[in-house]
Amino acid sequence: MKLNPADGNFAQSIRTALGDDILHPVEERYLEEPRRRFAGHVGVLALPKSVEQVSTLVRLASDASVPVVPYGGGTGLVGGQVMTDGPAPLLVSLERMSAIRAVYPTENILIAEAGAILTDVQAAAEEADRLFPLALAAQGSCRIGGNLATNAGGVNVLRYGNARDLCLGLEAVLPNGEIWHGLSRLRKDNTGYDLRNLLIGAEGTLGIITAASLKLYPRPAETGTAMFQVASPDAAIKLLALARDQVGEGVSTFELIHKQGLQFLSEVLPDIRQPFDVQPEWMVLIEFGLSGSASPSDALMALFETAEARGLVGDAVIAQSEAQRLELWAVRELIPEGNRLIGSVSSHDISVPISHIPEFILRGSEIVRGLGDFRINCFGHLGDGNLHYNVFPPQGHSRSEYDAQRQTVKRLVHDLVHEFGGSISAEHGIGRLKTDDLSRYGDPVKLSAMRSIKAALDPKGIMNPGAVLKA
Missing domain, CATH: 3.30.43.10 (Uridine Diphospho-n-acetylenolpyruvylglucosamine Reductase, domain 2)
Incomplete structure (x- = not known):
């Protein structure tokens, strides 16, 4: 016992x-x-x-x-x-284990303890004239160990990948108390099972990450940021393809934003300066990071002109200063805070194949609004297929009035995600919130293998019980 x-x-x-x-x-x-x-x-x-x-x-x-x-x-x-x-x-x-242990600029590697706040990791990289590209709304308070334990995503996944893709090695304590000294700085190491990638995304159920060896990148010589009005989600996808054709891997951010998110900001954070006098139905936040003689602002203008000629975009705001760039980013980064202040009935961190996103949004709207007069704020990382599809009560009502419908809303949205071959957890993890969903939608063979791994590494079941896999 x-x-x-x-x-x-x-x-x-x-x-x-x-x-x-x-x-x-x-x-x-x-x-x-x-x-x-x-x-x-x-x-x-x-x-x-x-x-x-x-x-x-x-x-x-x-x-x-x-x-x-x-x-x-x-x-x-x-x-x-x-x-x-x-x-x-x-x-x-892990909050007292927050040291940056070492930075190796010529190797593009930084070693940080798990309790290091993400912005401190970013700052340490910047001091070495390097970039650690993981970036998300909670970066001022989230810690790198948790980012790795949940395989965090964020706004730069399109170019640099998830947290998993930014890690070369780990130091971790396994469920029996043994220390795994795996802080590798090697990019090639084919010596058996990849324990690093078992622990990343395991949400503390297989051990405790205590430090990580992280990948750094050259800092782009120039960064350009813009907000484009787009005719539809389908037009946004075509714009993304056009942007990558024109600047290749220089596209670091491509965020889809719906008018409902701006309306929420107007409602609860009215001091936030919005990019357009009239809120468009759909828009995208785009950021290019380029090196050499190329000008990101010129590249964004060329993209806009081509896209406008093809009927993909309407108006645009291209940042002409760092202050303007930060204003555009403030809109995107404060959307989650606006959502929190409104209070969602049900929030969904989902992904679907990018080409299916327009149909998913259309059918999702029909399904949710068939349940009642709900407001939907659909936004997120279009470049990697990750949407935050959140359902809210009508204006003047609170989420508590709709608690009885929360599970129904979630079930219908996740059923649709599954129908489209998507994932019910794109970047936030499973935790305790989605254990039933994982059991319902997960591949039975994968779930069986996960349970076997859990039993092998944690036979007493002491590590974060009840998270990821149902007890």
Whole structure:
């Protein structure tokens, strides 16, 4: 039978092994997630300072069969960082393990501890005149260990890939407390099973990431940013193809935005300057990063002229200064905050093949609005097929009035995603929110293999129980 660490015996074993300083009072922020769909509980909160301390914590938990929940920045949106039932767990927060251990500019590699905030990793790369391209709305508070544990995406996946693609090696503590010293700086290493890629995206269910070897890139000599009005999602896809034909891999960002997102900003964040006097139905935020003598602004203007001649775009705003660029980005980056302030009935982080996106949006609208007078804010990373398809109550109503319909909305949206050969989790992970969805839509052979891997690496089932795979 699993012990409850709140009984004091387990906490005392930690104090005996590591001293009093490692344990901290449990604050409210450790018990909830940003959408407040889950309320967790914690028996003991530990803030280790080294991988050796993490190893000791996990070994003690394994010996006592106490569940362990790793904690990064707490920004995850699927409840992976909060344990809602069962024995109160040991929560291991990596926030005191935040060092940038080393930067190798000539190798384009940076080694960071798991508790490093994403913006600090970006800044360390910039100091070495390099780019760490992972970028997302929560970058000022999320931590790189959590980014890797959830295989975070963000706005630059089109050019640089997900978090998985930006990692060469890991240091991690396995469920028995052993330390895997896998901080490789090698780009070629064919020496057996890829433990790195098992841990990335596993959401703490196979071990605790404590440090990572990360890929850096040359900084583009110039960056150009623009907002284009587009006739439709189909026109946006054709515009993306045209942009890649004209500038190749220089396209780093291609974000689809719907008018509903701008209307929400007008409603709850009215001081945000919007790009157009009249809000268009659809628009895209485009960013080019080019080197050499090429001018991103000229490339954006050439793209606009060609696209306008083909009837793909209407008006456009091409940033002429860094201040204007930041204004355009503020619109995109504040859409999630606008959504939060409005309060969604059901939010969906989904992906479908890019060519199917227009039909998915059309049919999704028909299905959701067949349930009631809902507002839909569909936006996201068009370049990699990832949409945030969020459903909201009518203006003047709260999401709590529609709690009874939340599961129905989610089921119908995810059924449609599955019909189109898509994924019900594009970049946020499974956590505890989507375990039923994974069981429903996941390939049975893959799920069986996942359970076998979990049982092999974590036979006591102590690592983040209830996340990803249903208990």
